[in-house]
Amino acid sequence: MTADVAVLGVGLHPWGKWGRGFVEYGAVAARAALADAGLEWRDIGSVVGANTVRGGYPGQVAGATFAKALGWQGARVTSVYAACASGAQAIAAARAQILAGLAEAVLVVGADAAPRGFFRPAGGERPEDPDWLRFRLLGATNPAYFGLYARRRMAVHGDTLEDFALVKVKNAASGALNPHARYRRRVTVEEVAASAVVADPLRLLDICATSDGGAALVLSSLEFAHRHGASEPVRIRAVSTVTPHYPSTVLDLPDIATDSAAAVEPPERSFRASIARAAYEEAGIGPEELSLAEVYDLSTALELQWYEDLGLCGEGEAAKLLREGATAPGGRIPVNASGGLASFGEAVPAQAIAQVCELTWQLRGEAGERQITGARVGITANQGLFGHGSSVIALR
């Protein structure tokens, strides 16, 4: 088991389509996290930026970009990229520096300014890039992969379109209570069913939007936290950033094919399940001890998949768990009390950080109308393109 690090401060720039640059969103979130921590920017010994591919060169060196925007003060800098898992990589880098004694207080920032419509690869002819190839050869957008997973669940587990819609209904109800969410309106099953099909069988309201947003954390050693008056801070006990095991037999973004299992038997667990497993093992905590979970609901069907991959229920039982109300606020294990990506839309490098912000508010008892009573342990889960695991376990 590794030592804990403290979450001293959290901050978000509200999600939306604001039409401004990612630096502004990140700087706003960073200042909010510093204020929440009760620290000055000069108290920060290291800054870790989660990169965005949409911000030109400054987006590729996000750590330095945010440090400059906040005013150069000489902090150590790190910039990381792992697609949707960039935020978890940034948290992992910050934690490693704290546990190694390289820095006492680290600012973690991620922000994105998303384009309209489908995410698309950068221009040029790049036949060696699987992400470019899947668009070029197949026109396979992200929602196409979500459609494949959804249809597979329907065939294997008997999930229905109404099951999927009920995930949206649940998350929209929570998002309506969250001042940082982009969509703050309740949604009905009928509204989901009436929205346009994007990628059979999924409809517009089954699929998360792409958003502008920014998220930041101030992480520190427990000793630093105690010195600064935080006697019982929320603590991060595990950060899982694992890669898959060969052969990976679930067709994943952005691949055109799975690994072949002709020569080697598939691993016991799917990649997604192994991400959570690594976090549980590192924390010495099991799924039965969780108070809440924030999972990456890129689509409604994918949220159901996470229930099983996190071990909240057995394989094929996710729709039943949902329909029992177990994953709604007040249930046994509320999932996406923030409103999830259904209510936020994805701001790629900020999202995994925002998940930890939500856990922190919930674990502190500061989540307002969406507060989960008595929350003590939470998990986040996410998966980045190209084989990036992302899961954080935090506790009070």
Added chain:
Amino acid sequence: MSRTRTPAVAGWFAGEGDAFRLLGTRCSACAAVFFPREDTHCRNPGCPGGTLVETPLSRRGRIWSYTDTRYRPPSPYVSNPELPWEPYALIAVELESERIVVLGQAAPGTAAADLGVGMEVEVVPGVLHEDTETTWTTWNWRPTGVGA
């Protein structure tokens, strides 16, 4: 003017008609199969590394899952923005002997509503798009028992 037929990606498929096949590679040391082809190193972490030899994949498989594209995909997918968008289905197919799932466009005329998980399909030559000089070719999946 007749167009030249050119694969949209080099070395991934070959042959005409019933002889059309996807081309992967197989490791001579551990027998692992790769598609898209690996030509440099075997990716099996337990393999000391063997020679990678081109191998045609099974012609037929069963549908692992499927979906469709109701909206025009962005570049680098090529489509004529002046024509109304026509959705096509995407099919992920499990090949039994290779134990691999390969994604592809459905053959023209095959809609998502015609498909089901577990249904048998076969690989057939397809056209990705055409420009003034070139017909860019690809692979398509087509339910078996459907005529060309």
